[in-house]
Amino acid sequence: MQYLPCGIYHEYYQQDHAWWQTRFVIGKMILLGIFIFYILPFWGGLYWVGVATLTIYTIMGALGVQLLIGYCGQVTLGHAAFIAVGAYTATLLTLQLHLPYLLSMFIGGLVAGLWSVLFGLPSAKVKGFYLIMTSLAAQFVTVDFILTQYVSQIGGRGQAFSLPPGSITIGPLVLDSDLKVYFLGAVLTILLTMGLANLLRSKVGRAWIAIRDNDIAAETMGINIITYKLMAFFVAGFIGGIAGAFWVSTLAALSPEHFQWFWSLWLVGVILIGGVGSIYGTIFGSLFMVLIMEGLKFIIIPLTPVYPALTMKFLFLKEATFGLAICLFLIYEPNGLAYRWWQIKNYFNLWPFSY
């Protein structure tokens, strides 16, 4: 729920349903678009483009987690498995069958969605902690067993699928520079975010929210909760698969190392810090986590001459910081960054009569 500024009246339903309801918001969106597609890539320098690409990947991965946890109430701690399935499917199709990248990305999304539905099936019977356990099993079975032991054998490339430069192309365009990858990711993220946000305003999305709030009550209202839960798993897996397939384009070699349990937990941490049940929350959380980790680097680098072991142990510090950040956010800011943003925005929208 968001308040409109004083003096804005809607006369038609189209106005009431519009994404961007005031000129001011449209202006902000245009500025944001200019920032994403012009200022950041062309003036920002390669370092910031790299950071932005990582953020984009985090956003795409976290969208699926946000859908499952924040909108459908199905807690998952194994989302990296579905991202991995998407990434591996897309890579295999591109390398073995020489399908176009975008097509194999789409198929990767579909396969990841179906895989996610497979592990979502227990949600018909169990929920809460028990469902968390199944998602945990999904993570270990998929990444640590099937992908590591079986899928990695396909094509005889050894443990990692190396992606020679120029193997990923969209039509005549070869995705060989960070900038092109960034643009692809930005477009995909915007499409997925808009798609998901729209889906959440439809009948399906409202059914998901009803299931999240109380699944028994939702069932008594005539929602087929099993179908809708599986649908949520499919969409979340699909988004995850697309994210994985996109991430392939930034890598030189694909291995199960990229999709460890850590990454699943990282994504859940992202949405918890950003705010559960909010698309903004996904984006803020991703930005926050990526930027805080980059900031940590800036703090550590000046300290390395004094204490050289820090460079070696940076990864561990990162882990500890991440854990501590989740704990502190959950204890002191349980609604996440999105809630803070909502408060700030409403303060200005309602100013000067904020009561």
Next chain:
Amino acid sequence: MNLFIQVIITGILMGGIYALVALGWTLIYKCSGVLNLAMGELTLIGAYVCLTFYMWGFPFLLALLCTVIIGFILGLITERIFLDKLIGEPVLTVIMVTVGLSFFFRGIVEFLFGTDTVIFSPPVFPMKPIDIGGIIIGQVYLWSFFAAIALLLIFVAFFQFTRWGLAMQATADDEMAALSLGVSARFVYATAWGIAFIAAGVGGALLGNINGLNISVGYLGLLVLPAVVLGGLNSIPGAIVGGIIIGVLQNLSGAYLDRFTPGGVKEIAPFIFMVIILLYKPYGLWGWERIERV
């Protein structure tokens, strides 16, 4: 046939250690309703603390005692700083705080002790295996099992016969009634965490003796989750039986299924069993079935 018995016995001996850690998990859940995903890291902390003391030249038993004391203190501190503020919060919040704690602990442990495998040297238990009628058992397994069982018995006695243990049982049974009888719930929560740290720490120290100590011991601690799901989340006998069954199943699948696959079955078999158990018996062997109303 010999192989079969051998595998079963090794499984039971390993399962004793899992049972010990699972007991700590169940205790926290019963007393405070916290579903703890940081158990693996608690075993890690215990293992490294014990190793450090042992390397300083303490005898093993004394090192274990120090682990127990430090574990208890760490448990109290953790509960007071992080978990105390979360009483009455949604389940996901509490679970994710324990996940955050697990990252925090693992990061700290890796930062302090590195990631290389370290072993207890000189070895604590004699290396020569025991031969009982053709069945060969490593002494490490045997002694670890005895240690785990001894500690389990001590815990059971603690719950049955001491004032604190009875207070904890009362809180687990009905918190409101316990509060009205003058039991301090905050004290019980803190003690539960302290005891969980002890159980996990001793379990970790024993596991570290078997195969050497590195970060993957924390993964072994994660195996308590299948064990408690099998036993039923809030049943202490269930945790013990579940731990032993998971140990046996894990060893059996390692021995018999590994030849059909490229490898790695032993690590994930408990989780597959867990999914199957969840599908057919979601409340485990002795867990309470919950009836939900709108």
